[in-house]
Amino acid sequence: MSDYTKVDSFLEANMDKSLAELAKLVAQPSISAQKIGLPECAALVADMLRARGFDAQIYPTAGSPVVVAERKGKSDKTLLFYNHYDVQPPEPLELWDTPPFEPQIRNGKMYGRGVSDDKGHLAARLFALDALLAEGELPCNVKFIVEGEEETASVNLSKFIHENTDLLKADACIWEFGGVDHTETPMQYLGLRGIQYVELTVDLLSSDVHSGTGGSIFPNAAWRLVWALNTLKGEDERILIPGFYDNVKPPSARDRQLMSELADSSEEYKSRYGVPYFIKGLTGGNELKIEEVFSPTCTICGLTSGYQGPGSKTVLPARASAKVDFRLVPDQNPKDILAKLRAHLDAHGFTDVKITDLGGDAPARTDPDDKFVQLVCGTAEEIYEKPMSLVPLVGGSGPNHPFVHVLGLPVATAGLGYPDTKAHAPNENIRIDLYVKHARHMARVVREFGSR
Amino acid sequence: MSDYTKVDSFLEANMDKSLAELAKLVAQPSISAQKIGLPECAALVADMLRARGFDAQIYPTAGSPVVVAERKGKSDKTLLFYNHYDVQPPEPLELWDTPPFEPQIRNGKMYGRGVSDDKGHLAARLFALDALLAEGELPCNVKFIVEGEEETASVNLSKFIHENTDLLKADACIWEFGGVDHTETPMQYLGLRGIQYVELTVDLLSSDVHSGTGGSIFPNAAWRLVWALNTLKGEDERILIPGFYDNVKPPSARDRQLMSELADSSEEYKSRYGVPYFIKGLTGGNELKIEEVFSPTCTICGLTSGYQGPGSKTVLPARASAKVDFRLVPDQNPKDILAKLRAHLDAHGFTDVKITDLGGDAPARTDPDDKFVQLVCGTAEEIYEKPMSLVPLVGGSGPNHPFVHVLGLPVATAGLGYPDTKAHAPNENIRIDLYVKHARHMARVVREFGSR
Numbered sequence: 061m062s063d064y065t066k067v068d069s070f071l072e073a074n075m076d077k078s079l080a081e082l083a084k085l086v087a088q089p090s091i092s093a094q095k096i097g098l099p100e101c102a103a104l105v106a107d108m109l110r111a112r113g114f115d116a117q118i119y120p121t122a123g124s125p126v127v128v129a130e131r132k133g134k135s136d137k138t139l140l141f142y143n144h145y146d147v148q149p150p151e152p153l154e155l156w157d158t159p160p161f162e163p164q165i166r167n168g169k170m171y172g173r174g175v176s177d178d179k180g181h182l183a184a185r186l187f188a189l190d191a192l193l194a195e196g197e198l199p200c201n202v203k204f205i206v207e208g209e210e211e212t213a214s215v216n217l218s219k220f221i222h223e224n225t226d227l228l229k230a231d232a233c234i235w236e237f238g239g240v241d242h243t244e245t246p247m248q249y250l251g252l253r254g255i256q257y258v259e260l261t262v263d264l265l266s267s268d269v270h271s272g273t274g275g276s277i278f279p280n281a282a283w284r285l286v287w288a289l290n291t292l293k294g295e296d297e298r299i300l301i302p303g304f305y306d307n308v309k310p311p312s313a314r315d316r317q318l319m320s321e322l323a324d325s326s327e328e329y330k331s332r333y334g335v336p337y338f339i340k341g342l343t344g345g346n347e348l349k350i351e352e353v354f355s356p357t358c359t360i361c362g363l364t365s366g367y368q369g370p371g372s373k374t375v376l377p378a379r380a381s382a383k384v385d386f387r388l389v390p391d392q393n394p395k396d397i398l399a400k401l402r403a404h405l406d407a408h409g410f411t412d413v414k415i416t417d418l419g420g421d422a423p424a425r426t427d428p429d430d431k432f433v434q435l436v437c438g439t440a441e442e443i444y445e446k447p448m449s450l451v452p453l454v455g456g457s458g459p460n461h462p463f464v465h466v467l468g469l470p471v472a473t474a475g476l477g478y479p480d481t482k483a484h485a486p487n488e489n490i491r492i493d494l495y496v497k498h499a500r501h502m503a504r505v506v507r508e509f510g511s512r
Numbered sequence: 513m514s515d516y517t518k519v520d521s522f523l524e525a526n527m528d529k530s531l532a533e534l535a536k537l538v539a540q541p542s543i544s545a546q547k548i549g550l551p552e553c554a555a556l557v558a559d560m561l562r563a564r565g566f567d568a569q570i571y572p573t574a575g576s577p578v579v580v581a582e583r584k585g586k587s588d589k590t591l592l593f594y595n596h597y598d599v600q601p602p603e604p605l606e607l608w609d610t611p612p613f614e615p616q617i618r619n620g621k622m623y624g625r626g627v628s629d630d631k632g633h634l635a636a637r638l639f640a641l642d643a644l645l646a647e648g649e650l651p652c653n654v655k656f657i658v659e660g661e662e663e664t665a666s667v668n669l670s671k672f673i674h675e676n677t678d679l680l681k682a683d684a685c686i687w688e689f690g691g692v693d694h695t696e697t698p699m700q701y702l703g704l705r706g707i708q709y710v711e712l713t714v715d716l717l718s719s720d721v722h723s724g725t726g727g728s729i730f731p732n733a734a735w736r737l738v739w740a741l742n743t744l745k746g747e748d749e750r751i752l753i754p755g756f757y758d759n760v761k762p763p764s765a766r767d768r769q770l771m772s773e774l775a776d777s778s779e780e781y782k783s784r785y786g787v788p789y790f791i792k793g794l795t796g797g798n799e800l801k802i803e804e805v806f807s808p809t810c811t812i813c814g815l816t817s818g819y820q821g822p823g824s825k826t827v828l829p830a831r832a833s834a835k836v837d838f839r840l841v842p843d844q845n846p847k848d849i850l851a852k853l854r855a856h857l858d859a860h861g862f863t864d865v866k867i868t869d870l871g872g873d874a875p876a877r878t879d880p881d882d883k884f885v886q887l888v889c890g891t892a893e894e895i896y897e898k899p900m901s902l903v904p905l906v907g908g909s910g911p912n913h914p915f916v917h918v919l920g921l922p923v924a925t926a927g928l929g930y931p932d933t934k935a936h937a938p939n940e941n942i943r944i945d946l947y948v949k950h951a952r953h954m955a956r957v958v959r960e961f962g963s964r
Contacts, residue, residue: 093823149825155719212823253724257824266786267607270936272705272908275809275839277790277800278781282812282834283745290742293735295861329730334718334830338729348729357727360734361827366814367835371545371664372709372870373601374837374909375813375936378786382734383819385826387727409747418824456724457826484722484827 062511067503070191071496078190078499079170079492081108082183085145086163086172092146092212098124101145105182105206112189114204119224121216124208128227133198135510140203140230142463142471143182144210147174148484155486169489177483178236180490181475181498182206185234188502199510203230207459210236213257213419214459221462232432232509233469234502235460239477240494241449242328246440248433248448249473251425253353254388255457256397257361259416260285265378268366274376282365285380288410292358292384292401297339299358301404307391311354315452318428319353320346322449328479353453357387383418387457394420424461425453426471435512436472439504443497474501514963519955522643523948530642530951531622531944533560534635537597538615538624544598544664550576553597557634557658564641566656571676573668576660580679585650587962592655592682594915594923595634596662599626600936607938621941629935630688632942633927633950634658637686640954651962655682659911662688665709665871666911673914684884684961685921686954687912691929692946693901694780698892700885700900701925703877705805706840707909708849709813711868712737717830720818726828734817737832740862744810744836744853749791751810753856759843763806767904770880771805772798774901780931805905809839835870839909846872876913877905878923887964888924891956895949926953 085108090101102118102125109116109129116129124146150160150173158164163172170180192198205228207217221228240246262281269278293299311319326344329335342348361384366377386397398417405413426433428450437448463469476498482488537560542553554570554577561568561581568581576598602612602625610616615624622632644650657680659669673680692698714733721730745751763771778796781787794800813836818829838849850869857865878885880902889900915921928950934940 093825094821095823149819149821151819151821211825255826257826259824264786264788266784267937269785270908271809271811271813271837272839272906273804274781274785274787275811275837276807276907277792277794277804278785278787279789279791280812282815285815286738286741286812287747289738295739329726332718333721333726333730334716335726335730336716337731339731340729342729352725352729355728357723359723359727359826359828360732360738360817360832361723361825362818362820362829363734363737363815363832364817364820365812367601367603368814368816369546369601369603371547372711372835372837373545373663373813373936374707374709374811376811377814380812380815383824385723385727385824387724454724455728456722484825485719 062507064504066195067191068500070194071187071499074190075496078183078187079165082170082175082180083163085179085183086175087161089161090146090174090208091149092124092209093149098146098208102127102208105145108186109204112186112193119220121220123216126208126220127204127206129204131198131202133200133202133510135200137510138201138203138230139506139509140205140228140233140469141185142233143204143206143236144178144208145206146208146211147177148211152486157487168492170492171487171489173488176477176481176488176490178210180495181236184476184495184498185502187499188506191499191503192506199507202506203228210458213255213421215419217459218462221466225467228467230467230469233463233471234505235471235473237477238473238475239481240444241323242325242479243323245323245446246444246448247451248437249451249454250428250433251453252423252458252460253453253455254392254394254421254423256386256388256394256420257418258384258401259381259418260288260384261381261414261416262412263379264412268375268378271374271376278376280376281380282377284412285365285382288405288413289360289382291408299356301400303400304397307393308356309390311350316346316350318450318452319349322349322451324349332479353455354389356389356392359385361385387455388423390423390425393422421457421459422461424464426464428452430470432470433472435508436474436505439508440474440501443501474498474505514959516956518647519643520952522646523639523951526642527948530635530639531617534622534627534632535615537631537635538627539613541613542598542626542660543601544576544661545601550598550660554579554660557597560638561656564638564645571672573672575668578660578672579656579658581656583650583654585652585654585962587652589961590653590655590682591958591961592657592680592685592921593637594685595656595658595688596630596660597658598660598663599629600663604938609939620944622944623939623941625940628929628933628940628942630662632947633688636928636947636950637954640951640958643951643955644958651959654958655680662910665707665873667871669911670914673918677919680919682919682921685915685923686957687923687925689929690925690927691933692896693775694777694931695775697775697898698896698900699903699925700889701903701906702880702885703905704875704910704912705905705907706844706846706873706875708838708840708846708872709870710836710853711833711870712740712836713833713866713868714864715831715866716864720827720830723826723828730828732828733832734829736864737817737834740857740865741812741834743860751808753852755852756849759845760808761842763802768798768802770902770904771801774801774903776801784931805907806841808841808844811837813837839907840875842875842877845874873909873911874913876916878916880904882922884922885924887960888926888957891960892926892953895953926950926957
């Protein structure tokens with residue numbers, strides 16, 4: 061490996077400037093679920109890239125615009141960074157210690173919605189490039205694809221990638237996220253579960269009715285929804301949709317081995333989230349770790365119907381809905397699951413339950429022995445002072461399927477996350493020490509990738 | 513009957529003044545479920561009574577204050593009016609054509625939250641007394657009890673009545689509501705179902721969690737709630753709590769006869785509320801009418817959990833809750849039902865489902881052959897030009913149990929309601945013609961009651 065003294069000195073000296081740029085990015089709300097601030101944030105991202113000499117273009121889609129940028133480098137190899145500029149909704153607002161879109165630094169952390177997921181990653185990577193550019197040209201071609209719908213299941217990204225394979229042509233890809241676990245070990249996440257997100261809606265009456273009038277004789281949308289949901293999963297957590305498990309590939313012996321080398325998070329989960337017990341009779345160990353990622357899910361993410369304010373209101377609700385996500389494992393497919401869900405509800409007489417498809421991604425994985433993966437792991441070791449843990453599959457989802465299967469890229473992860481980063485929750489934050497470490501790591505990946 | 517020419521002329525001449533007083537009362541929000549404006553509204557009601565020479569006192573309770581007022585009359589008989597000044601929450605606000613607390617008259621109707629339930633009744637009754645007072649003394653003693661928690665199950669009223677039996681001593685009672693059905697027939701409602709309103713809450717984690725992390729291994733509050741609710745009632749509408757139906761007294765032959773004389777509302781329900789079908793295989797006729805009131809219910813009035821905004825948010829909710837009301841028929845008892853609900857949930861392993869008691873009332877009925885009931889019916893016939901329909905029991909609930917069983921009063925109903933009055937819904941309204949008819953009716957009831 062080459063000498064990184066100058067790079068590291070640059071990053072040390074310019075940290076405040078980079079954090080100020082990140083704060084500006086976080087202060088721009090960009091909530092894809094609520095369609096707030098998306099074109100504004102895309103423009104800001106393009107400006108940040110252009111400031112580094114990138115040719116950055118903003119491409120419209122049926123949803124949020126996609127930013128694609130390229131800057132040539134010494135080698136003819138191309139590294140593609142995938143990031144997203146959209147964030148999760150900030151609600152519940154009352155649980156934030158400081159306002160979500162007014163980023164604040166305190167106790168070595170920066171707080172704000174999106175500071176970790178995913179704006180901090182983007183800012184740290186640009187910071188790494190600043191350090192390399194301070195010494196001359198980039199060591200290799202670098203491309204960025206920064207989308208604005210990752211938090212709403214990247215509904216338009218796969219089509220965009222299919223239609224722009226030349227534009228996005230590359231040799232390897234760094235994924236949007238990564239980080240350390242609760243033992244400060246950096247993680248190499250080699251696969252993502254898929255997802256199918258749906259809203260289930262029952263709409264039976266033209267208005268809410270006094271429950272004294274209709275309670276005994278009118279159909280109740282909330283009851284219909286409860287009964288329909290109840291047919292989807294049993295109290296034993298078994299998903300009851302016929303054929304749901306058909307394409308589930310059980311973890312291989314190698315997967316089980318890799319999983320066994322990972323830290324056990326069970327005690328951490330109990331203290332961090334107040335988890336009172338694990339489901340399916342699990343208590344910890346490798347079985348818990350394997351179940352966490354290699355089993356598909358059916359999660360109720362939200363329920364809404366009728367009166368939800370304080371005290372009592374005696375109404376029979378006209379309408380009820382549930383948000384439900386299915387996490388999918390290789391080789392399940394979101395469209396197949398959607399069709400099976402419809403067939404299941406119909407078979408149980410729930411033709412009155414409407415399904416709205418809020419997006420899906422297929423699961424995908426990268427080979428742990430790929431040499432780009434080895435490069436990312438090798439460069440991390442010096443910085444984090446321990447080897448990266450290889451994680452064959454993680455519980456979260458993302459649009460890695462078209463990167464792996466359409467662009468044909470090895471996809472490696474690296475990032476600034478840590479267990480208390482509270483992505484998707486109030487008081488989302490990053491540790492500034494990990495922000496700088498991620499920039500140091502990325503500078504090494506880009507230079508080493510160009511030189512090999 | 514005496515001559516009511518002067519009374520009716522007075523009411524015709526002073527209608528606008530009375531409606532202006534009603535509008536002022538409606539413009540004062542008084543939402544018991546949300547604890548908004550209650551003492552202010554009680555003070556306004558007391559002022560309205562004092563303006564008619566009543567000795568009006570405001571009594572504190574553990575909840576909203578109760579207004580009790582008395583004015584002596586010629587006879588030593590006492591008629592007690594029961595009304596309430598609280599209203600239902602106005603939500604969903606976007607469905608109101610004009611703001612709920614800015615009453616408006618258009619097309620012969622007045623619109624506003626509480627204009628029908630129950631402020632219009634109170635104002636029309638005071639208007640009737642104005643007409644009698646214009647001719648001298650009141651024909652009998654008149655008392656009012658106007659509470660502020662009827663819409664939240666009158667949680668403190670029964671205790672207040674038990675502790676103030678002398679203050680409330682009377683010979684007969686006019687109930688807070690009444691009105692005509694869709695054939696313009698005035699209704700005499702002789703009984704009310706009871707109610708037990710509960711909130712069921714599941715609280716499992718310390719915060720919402722990213723569903724990619726917890727979905728496969730953490731317990732989900734929304735799922736626990738769905739499964740718990742599902743054990744309460746089957747898709748066939750049978751309530752599954754052991755012993756729930758134990759004390760249900762089936763309707764007598766006379767009840768069935770009285771019910772058969774009532775109009776069939778089934779087509780009206782379909783057009784007014786968009787009811788697509790009736791549950792339990794009912795299609796109309798006397799069986800539907802009887803089922804509507806003589807069967808107890810378990811109604812989900814509201815569901816809330818996790819993310820409920822637009823689009824998708826991938827969270828595993830820490831908390832979920834449901835509002836549920838049980839309508840009870842003679843001789844069910846709310847405390848007994850509450851205990852059976854707890855035992856049922858525990859027996860099904862749902863010790864994690866917390867029950868919050870949001871109030872209850874026992875069911876109660878008045879004898880259709882009572883002579884005060886006959887007086888109220890007799891005086892109505894001249895005004896509505898048809899005999900009152902005797903309804904042995906209605907679907908709604910109220911605190912009539914202590915009036916019937918503690919104060920020992922016959923309770924008769926009369927009012928200005930009509931089928932499209934939208935009590936508890938957006939665009940609540942009254943017909944002004946029925947407002948005046950109710951005032952004319954009440955003037956007759958008071959004078960005839962004093963003279964017999």
